[in-house]
Amino acid sequence: MKKFHPQPGFVVQAYRFALDPNASQEAALRSHCGAxxxxxxxxxxxxxxxxxxxxxxxxxxxxxxxxxxxxxxxxxxxxxxxxxxxxxxxxxxxxxxxxxxxxxxxxxxxxxxxxxxxxxxxNGKRRGKRMGAPRFKSKRKARLACRFTTGTIRVDTDGRHVTLPRLGTLRTHEPTGKLLARVQAGTARILSATVRHERGRWFVAFQAEVKQDIRRVARPGVAVGIDLGIKALAVLADSTGEIRTVDNPRHYERARKQLRRASRVVSRRRGPDRRTGQKPSRRWEKANAQRNKVHHRVANLREDALHKLTTAVAAEYGTIVVEDLNVAGMLRNRRLARRIADAGFGEIRRRLAYKAQRNATRLVAADRWFPSSKTCSGCGVVKAKLPLHVRTYACDACHLVIDRDDNAALNLAALAAAAVPGTGVAADQDAAPAVSKPRGADRKTRTTRPRRKAEAGRAGGATLPHQRQTETRDRPQAEPLTLWR
Incomplete structure (x- = not known):
């Protein structure tokens, strides 16, 4: 399919709405996806x-x-x-x-x-994991989806219906005013529509060419470092020395008791058996739908929380520094996999990428091996080891005592001034990767000496307020940031 290139000043944006089809329309939707x-x-x-x-x-x-x-x-x-x-x-x-x-x-x-x-x-021309040859899609497991690129594709003027080829007019569960207003004003043009069945509901996503409106951020001259974690979802430290903490909502952890109860009910019903051809009973289908409802609610709550967090960050700061985390590798830790997946580390960076572009915000990704937690934010000393269970960073050189996550976020914020594309220290999202390591080099962190004032100025730009103190003191912090209420 030919790739679409938007006009100058325009971007391709998706508008997604939930549908409320009747019985015949749902059968037609399933028929199209099956085709x-x-x-x-x-x-x-x-x-x-x-x-x-x-x-x-x-x-x-x-x-x-x-x-x-x-x-x-x-x-x-x-x-x-x-x-x-x-x-x-x-x-x-x-x-x-x-x-x-x-x-x-x-x-x-x-x-x-x-x-x-x-x-x-x-042929080695595609990045990432090696892909195998395409295989057949199972009727039982395949995701229901269908895309329309030609024919009658429009948002009706009443703001509560959409029209698609062969499917006719479908009622939407939510108003379509956002897209309708742009279409009527001439600042958006619908290119295609995709219907998809997710989490027990039907959705339609319109791909539209939209006039790009650059939104000015609240503090364009301030950089923020984001340290992601499990206990606190994110610690935000900006270049002014202010630290804010976003509590982890732990949606899945809160729903585990309810899920265990719902799963126990499902296991006591007569379910499907592919080996014998046994079909599920009505009571099993009802219990399974109730369990899926809990899963869908958890997924929706997580998606809503991550959207509010990333939108608030992208709308406030001019520069955002994030970590290049190996989320796939972190999920191999059987003790932390469930909590890491519940937090959604990968989604936070993905959403910050396109929201930063929309707000003309600079997004910097720290090198994966940058020791943000092991480096002292006061004098720059790097510790060789810092076990995960040690939650407080104590510097042996300047005697600074600070929370581990706060220290990492401050180091990330200071890294924004020294970000040079292609150096391997810090790079923009689309910058070229760093050159390969020399022969005999490794990724071990080694202890370093405290940096001088002149070196600190050259490495990280202007000295941050928190870098002037060399002893333990109580620094005022902002209130924990709550973005999903």
């Missing part, structure tokens, strides 16, 4: 059939020139082959006319993207 899955499976089978055929011919000693030709997986090729096969293929001939052509285009586009990612990953 997308069927088209995806057909494309995967059609392309990989030539792979297996060539492999079989090679085992029989067929020459290389006489082998079956590779089948292309580009979207135009898949569309042409599917349009020729849908009239005679028994899997589609009887019902393909019931759905919009966009449903089948969705599945074919997803298959083309999956094969492209697989090829680029195999």
């Amino acid at each position: 997308a899955r069927a088209a995806y499976n057909w494309a995967v089978g059609w392309v990989t059939a030539s792979w297996w055929q060539r492999k079989a011919e090679e085992s029989y000693g067929v020459p290389q020139d006489a082998l079956t030709q590779w089948r292309p997986w580009s979207l135009p090729s898949l569309r042409k082959a599917f349009n020729a096969a849908k009239h005679t293929d028994p899997r589609f001939a009887a019902w393909w006319e019931e759905n919009s052509k966009e449903a089948y285009s969705t599945g074919l586009a997803n298959a083309a993207a999956a094969f492209d990612n697989y090829a680029r990953s195999k």
